[in-house]
Amino acid sequence: MRFMILVKASADSEAGVMPSEELLTAMGNFNEALAQAGVLVSADGLHPSSKGSRVRFSGDKRSVIDGPFIETKELIAGYWVWEVTSKEEAIEWVKRCPNPMPGTEAEIEIRQIFTAEDFGAELTPEARAQEERIRAQMMKSKI
Structure with missing residues (x-):
């Protein structure tokens, strides 16, 4: 099972405050443990939302909204994608994570990533073949 682990933004991350050397070291050690376990x-x-944009869809119309975005608690400062056996395993890994926003309250959200099987019959054989071609192309471009 794949999960996306979302690190929620803080006022500091939105202000572009870079992590301390201590936090970078702690996160590096945590990421190394994830990699060694075959999870990462x-x-x-x-980057902060001030460097980002959103595209809003309204029917056939598209409008671009430039950051910064106001609701810090709804913003993401970073993420991981993990391959684990269960949501419970993902929770246990998150509990081992250093506080991503030292000295403040921080929140990390855990969301399961859909697989082709989750879409059932709506994912036609043609759409499944297309998905497989796209994934193969992605892997090729990483080499």
């Missing part, structure tokens, strides 16, 4: 698929931090 990917991980990255995100």
Whole structure:
């Protein structure tokens, strides 16, 4: 099972305050443990929302809204993608994580990633074949 682990933003992360050397070391050690356990698929931090944009869809219309975005508690500062056997295993790994926002309250959200099987009959054989071609192309471009 794959899960996306979302690190919620804080006022500091939205202000562009970079993590301390101590936090970078602690997170590096945590990421190394994830990698050694075969859990880590990917991980990255995100720039503040002031450097981002949103595209709003309204019927056929598209509008671009530039950051910053106001609701810090709804924003993401970084993420991991993990391959684990259960949500419970993902929770146990998150409990071992250093506080991503030292000295403050922080929140990490755990969300399961859909697999092709989750879509049932709506994912036609043609759509499944297309998905497999896309994934193969993604793997090829990483080499």
